[in-house]
Amino acid sequence: MAECHPVGYQWVMEARERGAKVFHIDPRFSRTSATVDRYLQIRAGTDIVLIGALINHVLTNGLDFREYVLAYTNAATIVSEEFRDTEDLDGLFSGYDPESGRYDTTSWAYEGDTGKTEEMSEGDPRHAEAAGSDSYGARGAGSTATPPTDPTLSHPRCVYQILKRHFSRYTPERVAELCGISPEQFAELAEAVTANSGRERTTAWVYSVGWTQHSVGVQYIRSAAILQLLLGNMGRPGGGIMALRGHASIQGSTDIPTLFNLLPGYIAMPHAHRHDGLDHYLDREGGDTGWWGNRRAYVVSLLKAWWGDGATEENDYRFDYLPRLTGDHGHYATVMGQIDGKVKGYFVVGENPAVGSANGKAQRLGLANLDWLVVRDLMVVETASFWKDAPEIETGELRTEDIATEVFFMPAASHVEKEGTFTNTQRLLQWREKALDPPDDCRSDLWFYYHLGKLIRQRLGGDGIDRPVMELTWDYPEEGRHRDPSAEAVLREIGGVDADGRPLASLRELKPDGSTSCGCWIYCGVYADGVNQAARRKPRGEQGPVAPEWGWAWPANRRILYNRASADPEGRPWSERKKYVYWDAEKGRWTGPDVPDFEEDKPPSYRPPEGAKAQDALAGTDPFIMQSDGKGWLYVPSGLADGPLPAHYEPQESPIRNTLYGRQSNPARRTIDRPENPYNPPLSSRFPYVFTTSRLTEHHTAGGMSRPLPYLAELQPALFCEVSPELAAEVGLENGGWATVVTERTAIEMRVLVTGRVRPLRLGGTTVHQIVMPYHWGYGGGGLVTGDVVNDLSPIVLDPNVYIQESKAGTCDILPGRRPRGQALLALIERYRHG
Amino acid sequence: MAGGWISRWPVVRQLQGEDGRREAARSRRTDALRPRVEEADTVARSVCPYCAVGCGQLVYVKDGKVSQIEGDPDSPISRGRLCPKGSASKQLVTHPGRQTHVLYRRPYGTEWERLDLETAMDMIADRVVRTRRETWEQTHDGKEVRRTLGIASLGGATLDNEENYLMKKLYTALGAIQVENQARI
């Protein structure tokens, strides 16, 4: 966090100054490690073992926050008889189909939830589809808000008991053997985490892509969620699990997704095989209880925002205008589509996959096979210039004269040359004022897409396939000398308006009958009262620490999600020290420094009547209001592709055998078995070392926004690897010298930093060396400093839930000296491939 | 004039009792020094474009140029502080290497060419329309899909919400579904 989010880290430093104990768990000893109380070096790709052992520690020693767990989690809920755990099946959950490598999740359901569970696609309709939307959180239609429970937690099939059995093998000994963290270190961590949880205290977990970029990444977060729920650390001040996201509006890019599987507000894109009409779609996409029970209002309001008056009850609000998915259309599938010639045209907007995405060679081979490519950026990034300076040109795999791709480089406006909102890592929308016009041909992406839309519409006719475009609401006011579309008008559309065009105050005003329109239901209210709420800038000195009048957080300006859980079931603060949102019986309202993440007037005593829908189906003691049962899920009955509970699997490429189960790696992981994407064999002596990639404070992502800047480039001028003195001695590496790192994909060269910060891990009888590489360098990008592309080393193997690549743990070999050039590089890789 | 010059001559000022290491040594320029932010024509309240912490920035503009970017002390998130990248924001928007013109590489071309913005926009619109037509998929396995797999998009995560919104809206209407983002990666 000190490394990649230094300004956010001020709060950690401040907490530490006030007595908080801070642990840093990372394969890499970073600037964060240097400034915490305790650093634990962990083998990349083994975090579930560690968190699992903490869960086991809590469960075995009865250290859970029992009152919280009983009231607010699904610990007591009884699971279907059909369910079989990894304990029973040696690393598999029930429902696994070895043929397709996917799970049928039917057997994971709660007892009694036998209704229409997920039906999915790609041939076999019952297989869990990846990259699901959050509507899965609603557990599917046919479920109720009150599944059978055992409040004594003794039923062998209650979640609590399943958890106990499942995590029993996650012991400190396993942690030592797989993670490389000693039992003493583990004990210190376990003591600190449990001692600092409960009524009086809370513990927070903070993670970043070190947890997500794994073939089992979602389950990393899940394991933290289980631990935090058991300890009562969710929905409370100083608790929670914080994702530290790496880009200015990457949260916004998920909320208003430029993601294939989502519509704005985590609404699922319709699927050709699963959904026929709107009703069918809504019926299939979740249950009727909890806030997702209002999804008709969300979806209809979105369709109204897009197709306006043309979207009516009669025509299903133009639900048919939405294109349909039939499987994985994610980034890596798209790249394969490019290599196969199916994808002809490609827009790359403020992104640099030639450097930033796994298996850079596959990315560039895809680019070289396009008809046309549009790159919009501040600099001519490597993705735009691949045809003249890609590594494949040097090796002869590509020839500039043979590449047919037509490339348009469109210079972009910078963040000060346009107005609009970023959504930060805390879900906070902040409006940026425009300081000045962009220079020369530079334009905002808003300008580009708006005018491109207009030009496209001029070229289309009334043809059936053109109607969704022609009827699209696309009439934003134009401003300034470049005729920029008004970003405020777009934000107003996102924030929602009623039939008279008046901005909506809150998502509770959204209607399923077409009388409201809203571009993103979770952002509803961002333009309440006709005021750009995201532009609010009440100075911090003039408001309390929650600072509710600085920007606007979704949903409804709530700063801590599920904050109903900060009070006990009766609505009283768990403790004076941790008082946050609580029930004011006198006024009959929830109150506190934050906006309650609950119906403000729903008393703790509220119990839903039979057959209640949506939020009305949740009791006054159910804080997790997006869930169909209002509970925090220790066990996930549906929605995940690789199991209802986290289980440790080794990364795709690992030098270590998985000693927890008979399964080496995640059985549901997605591999791409193609010649462009070879994998290092597991446990291979040719690739004995573990590598992990990282960032540096001084650079940004693929370097397009940092390597061209002298003030940043001088601070870290060269790609380097960090190796331990032991590994340096073993291989013959010299501090300041050169090294070549080799995988089946390719080999790259870099400078060497020999440092005692990296230590060999002693795991049982074996020693594992880890190599750390920052990934900010590329062959061009207008960089004052350039270097080989670290992501060229990473294989494409994906988490089955969200299709994120495993770039945080791989295997490699390392050689002293610079890499061979040209054909000789290919020869080197050939030698490695054939042992 | 000469009198002015002589009376400002530090040696003369020293003789008049001023300290040669303090006031006597000051030049006219030194006497006139002020922080340049005081002269800004406008100040925009902005947000750092790098990571997702969302630090507040104040953007000072003088004579149509950014003269300074620094932290916004009012921000409850950042309290006016910035990291090295945030502190380099002015250089990000003003450095001479920044590419500000449309560039075009024709098929099989070996060099960039210049293109004017309007022409480029027209050419891109033509290609979208053509490729969409050529790769249109009305049905897939007997199911209506109304889409094209011929056009894809990958967005960075420094895009504004409004930009992402228009992108998703336009692509979806066009039937382009392979719309992806750094958020996946």
Added chain:
Amino acid sequence: MPRRRDEMVPDAEFRSYYGQPVIKPPIWHEPHMPTYLYLGGLSGAASTMAAVARLSGDRRLEFSSRLIAFAGGTAGAAFLVAELGRPERFLNMLRVFKTSSPMSVGSWTLAAQGGLTAVGAASAVTGVLPLVGDAASLASGVTGTLMATYTAVLLADTAVPIWHEGRRELPFLFAGSAMASAGGMAMLTTPRAQAGPARAATVLGAAVETAAGAIMERRLGMLSEPYHSGKAGRLMRASRVLTAGGGLLAAVAGRSRALTALSGLAVTAGALCTRFAVLEAGRVSAVDPKYTVVPQRERLDAGRPASVPGR
């Protein structure tokens, strides 16, 4: 990692930041700065010699000395200006007068010296205004002593250990060297019969220079290492040989014009070598953190930290 041991001084184990210098080495360029130091000294000693010659009535020697003083000062000033990062701003040297800055004192001195020697030389050559010329020349005899020695303070008044700690001997080293230079140059430009005092100055100057150098090195102890090794060491040895040899030769050259000329050239070369050696040794002394850290660390360990009385 930041710990290092130097073979030459087994006791001086010390810590540093990657072996990097603590202080900045002087950035003055060669040959500008050492040549200026030589020429300034030459001019200074020559003008004093001219003044003494005037008083003692050695007109021929006075004539040569006046010209040498003028030429040395002018050439020296040119080298000094060329050394500046912004030569066009050389007049800024006369912006203030600071006794705390040897270079300020030196600049004013040089300005005075330049003016006085110019008048003196002009008068001597043209015969115009002889009284004014004589007065100027006598005055430059005073400024000359300062010219010949202030450069020692200039170097000593830095953080460079080998210079600062040599602050007592450096003035004598430079004064002796200046005297030898002036004597040698005067010998070369004055008929033998009239050059007796110049010869004596050469011998005496060389002796002082040699002695001062030896005393300085002994007193510097470990800090004197740069005078014994590397480029500075070679220059210093050359300077010794040339100065001492030139001095001796001057003493015994007798009537031989060739030997006289040789001795003059030798002390001149020796004086130049001294300046180059001192400059180079200063650079080495600054670049190796040992020379900065060890004495300071010893001071602290002995419980005698440096302090500055309030001023």
Added chain:
Amino acid sequence: MAERMGFFTDTTLCIGCKACEVACKEWNDVPDDGFVFRATSYDNTGALGADTWRHVAFIEQDSRWLMSSDVCKHCTHAACLDVCPTGALFRTEFDTVVVQSDVCNGCGYCVPACPYGVIDRRERDGRAWKCTMCYDRLRGGLEPACAKACPTKSIQFGPLEELRVRAEERVERLHAEGMTEARLYGEDPDNGVGGAGAFFLLLDEPETYGLPPDPVVTTRDLGEMWRWAGVAAFGLAGALAACFLRRS
């Protein structure tokens, strides 16, 4: 005159982000210092100089990684200022030491005079440069760019007296917490430079950070130097006179 202003750099709070280096350069328009991979931990700017006015040192030790942002000390007795012949260097109303770039003629004397190796001549423009403690900002009531940017307030700016008190308290607290190695560096008004206007809280000996353990302003000994030079000057005159006398 205004109060004496200073920096207190608390290295226990430094996260080595180098925001100070960049913020300084952005404000003061300092050029880059070259793109050299030095293989000295995460330090690639090396040292303070004409083109680096804040410099973050990285020291890797057995179980810790020390980071410290170095800067001009703005000494009470500043050698650079004392020896500057042009008056380019002067003491401001905030008791800081600043170079006037419109005056400096690049004589280079200040460079070896500084006991901390801070000031240096920029060969590209021939003038000496160093930290000004953002003199222009101070005149407008703003804090220096580095202190403002510092995410963790390792760099603290304020009236020197206040900073000294704060620093003493900080050291006491750290000692009480068992960090007995914490020590202040440069704050003592009786030290060799009469107290630094920018002082530090360090966790190891100063030389480990590239700082001189016991620096002294060279001009402390100037009187002695002039005296010896005077003796030498008289000696020269006398010796020359003797050369003439001997003959007569």
